[in-house]
Amino acid sequence: MSRAIVIGTGFGGLAAAVRLSHLGYQVLMLEAGDSAGGRARVFERDGFKFDAGPTVITAPYLLDELFELSGRRRQDYVDFVPVDPFYRCTFPDGRTFDYFGDDERLLAQIAQFSPQDVDNYRRLVKHAERIFDVGYSKLADQPFERLGDMLRILPDLVRLSAYRSVYDLVASYIKDEQLRQVLTFEPLLVGGNPLRVPGIYLLIHWLERKWGVHFARGGTGAIVGALLKLLDELGVEVRYRSAVEEIIVESGRVTGVYLKDGVRLDADVVVSNADPTVVYCQMLGSAKLRKNTPKRALGRKQSMSLFVGYFGTNRTFPQTAHHTIVLGPRYKGLLSDIFDRRVLADDFSLYLHRPSASDPSMAPPGHDAFYVLSPVPNQLSGIDWEKEHERYFDRILAGLEERELPQLRESIVTRFSVDPRYFEHDLNSHHGAAFGLEPVLSQSAYFRYQNRCPEVSGLYFVGASTHPGAGIPGVLCSAKVLERVIEPVRRSTCGLAHGHAAE
Secondary structure (H helix, E strand, O other), X not given: OOEEEEEOOOHHHHHHHHHHHHOOOEEXXXXXXXXXXXXXXXXXXXXXXXXXXXXXXXXXXXXXXXXXXOOOOHHHOOOEEEOOOOEEEEOOOOOEEEEOOOHHHHHHHHHHHOOXXXXXXXXXXXXXXXXXXXHOXXXXXXXXXXXXXXXXXXXXXXXXXXXXXXXXXXXXXXXXXXXXXXXXXXXXXXXXXXXXXXXXXXXXXXXXXXXXXXXXXXXXXXHXXXXXXXXXXXXXXXXOOOOEEEEEEEOOEEEEEEEOXXXXXXXXXXXXXXXXXXXXXXXXXXXXXXXXXXXXXXXXXXXXXXXEEEEEEOOOXXXXXXXXXXXXXXXXXXXXXXXXXXXXXXXXXXXXXOHHHOOHHHOOOOOEEEEEEXXXXXXXXXXXXXXXXXXXXXHHHXXXXXXXXXXXXXXXXXXXXXXXXXXXXXXXXXHHOOOOEOOOHHHXXXXXXXXXXXXXXXXXXXXXXXXXXXXXXXHHHHHHHHHHHOOOOOOXXXXXXXXXXOO
């Protein structure tokens, strides 16, 4: 049986392992840390359960597919519950917008802000649906390995004005500035600046409208646990504390990996859920790459990073929605500070996650669990996070107390936080980018990292920096692309290990 090694146990790696097993490979997963999940790992503190990363579950069919491949039902492993409203957006002037999934309530919200924009929104959402039909339905799980693949879709992109920024496209329909913010913040959830991310990402809006926004009972970590259980049933081994030092390439083809402790593991195929920039620049020492390949990798534009604070309270805040977007006094100026000037601004906009709103088991009885996310510049900023870390968290908590959670600070019984250093060192993400490559037009589809390495046979990539992009649907689709590009299973006499690696 042909052997496959998957590097990393994020959603991309877990989904890849399921699909490789379905294709007949014997799969070994390698995880550098002591738990699975990557960005979707779980922190448990003082009786509270905190999802470390992604919390918005859309396109649940992609997860259903992974179980159906093995004749199983996802519902027997993890339960999804709808979130309503999808998001609540709050503004400094005290106004609140609830983003619902149904037209009647959503249009009523729009009418309260700007009656003239009700019909404008109807036209906008039809435009978003047309973009979705091209950019997602036809392309999300298709490989982009030739420039011709990109050129073929250009007429559709031009016809749909998908080359314009999401903000410009929305603004061409919607006149109210606060509604423009409500309808353009979503690209930030995949690492994109709404002012320059291409309009094709407006498909996120229709994707949410089409399948809804969901929460996994038990948290996003429950999905990781469900996939691990499935993989165990499929005979897939997961090894923790097994950091890969080098991907071995011989005669232009992958033959295995070296772990940091010197152990060699052989394989016919290697699928990397690690950051491709790190792979190309640090993990392919034995490969004869084109001279400009590492240089080009280093020159790619990385997404912004994040400051994420986790805290539990000894009381509940029932007035706070599951997903709340706390918008600050500036929008365009703040985005420029984060993405262009790379400075830590005095103000901020926040995503507040209250999972106990949908699942009280995430916190002890009578308590609430939260995480708050603030987009910040990546490590190219030079910000001294050792100095700024606690001060920034205190500012965020004070802002939340003023805007959303009265008497918050006196209610906190546990707290901790991560900043760009976590993404850079713990998750080994280049420049501490939280979402891999920034999703600009010049780094989309063919111009993004390809799912099949063009220079090394048998090496494949999944995850946020690959086609089609970040976010749970994008990452799961990157694993789905494998079925279209991976080489057929072939017989192999190699073992998974040499010497003391054999267990």
